[in-house]
Amino acid sequence: MTALLQADDVHVAYGRIEAVRGVSLSLQAGQIVTVIGPNGAGKTTLLAALMGLLPARGRIAYDGADLAGLDVEARVERGLCLVPERRELFTEMSVADNLVLGAYAHRRDRAGLRARLDEVYGLFPRLAERRGQSAGTLSGGERQMLALGRALMGRPRLLLLDEPSLGLAPLIVREIFRIITGLRATGVSILLVEQNARAALESADYGYVLETGQIGLHGPAGALLGDPRLSALYLGGE
């Protein structure tokens, strides 16, 4: 089966410093694949390269076709969508207007937009309750929900999520991961970058450990959760 996303020997450099050094990974349609690793491992850099925000060496194929030469807009059109760590929202605008902006590319299809908005409110009842509230007054967890909801308005096939649990309380982290696994059930594939290794592996099908720009361990998420080498490093020991 052709992978939805296949990266082979990807290198990304900032000037003379290589932040991503020969990363290969693959994601099948319908999967949640996680890339876990400590601060500065190169996770955000890798996502930026996949999205076309940074130039990369190596091969990145999506849906069987090489992405080389395609800019960010062309990648978005093909169904890739990045939800960055900082969850940039339009803080003065309402929840509803932030969501509508997420569907900018589909703005002429008003009926489709309405239906999509209803779907997103169905996934995030909390956003439906707060649809008129300005985004800047939302809690951290609600902002993350809005960032996810806005991404979904564009009907992505592959979501690239950069540390969705960052800065959130444990209870909210659980809720966000529950939502993420729910998204997989709607047919969206997810590449999930996380420092919270346990929560990410508990939600994912497959995991890669990124350390100083290179993949170390990788395997089915359940196997990684039980791997003593990983538990010593990232899972708080057991």
Ligand code: ATP
């Ligand atoms: P974090 O979890 O802290 O965001 P990360 O795994 O996402 O870490 P990156 O942000 O991708 O890591 O950073 C990887 C390396 O690249 C780090 O050494 C970082 O200092 C460096 N780096 C990141 N952005 C730049 C930049 N714009 N210019 C130069 N070096 C950078």
